[in-house]
Amino acid sequence: MSAQFSEARLLQIIEAPVVSEKGTFIAEKFEQVIFHVANDATKPEIKAAVEHLFKVQVESVQVVNVKGKVKRSGRQVGRRKDWKKAYVCLKPGQEINLVAGE
Numbered sequence: 001m002s003a004q005f006s007e008a009r010l011l012q013i014i015e016a017p018v019v020s021e022k023g024t025f026i027a028e029k030f031e032q033v034i035f036h037v038a039n040d041a042t043k044p045e046i047k048a049a050v051e052h053l054f055k056v057q058v059e060s061v062q063v064v065n066v067k068g069k070v071k072r073s074g075r076q077v078g079r080r081k082d083w084k085k086a087y088v089c090l091k092p093g094q095e096i097n098l099v100a101g102e
Contacts, residue, residue, distance in 0.1 A: 005044075005045055005049075013037055014049050014053060016036045017033065018036055018085060026087070030089065032089045034085060036083060037063075037086045056091075056094040056095070056096060057091040058091070059090060062089070063084060063086050064084070064085045065082065065083075066084065067082055068083070
């Protein structure tokens with residue numbers, strides 16, 4: 001599948017893992033990993049990028065567009081950027097270890 005996407009594009013898709021309490025719960029229970037991805041990334045691109053970078057097999061991908069929060073500092077009102085979150089479901093027996101120390 002990654003043959004239809006350039007390697008340069010695949011390296012730009014995944015920006016960071018989302019490390020949170022909910023993320024670790026989901027990783028243990030459902031064999032899913034959560035990533036912060038590029039706003040213009042598609043499900044096939046995300047699947048190909050994860051398979052290319054981590055050498056695992058991906059079963060499915062769900063995507064969520066997260067709206068940026070409105071924040072204020074005194075009278076100044078600002079807004080954080082909107083971003084995209086991807087829930088990547090791995091095939092049984094597959095695992096991505098995001099903690100380097102283990």
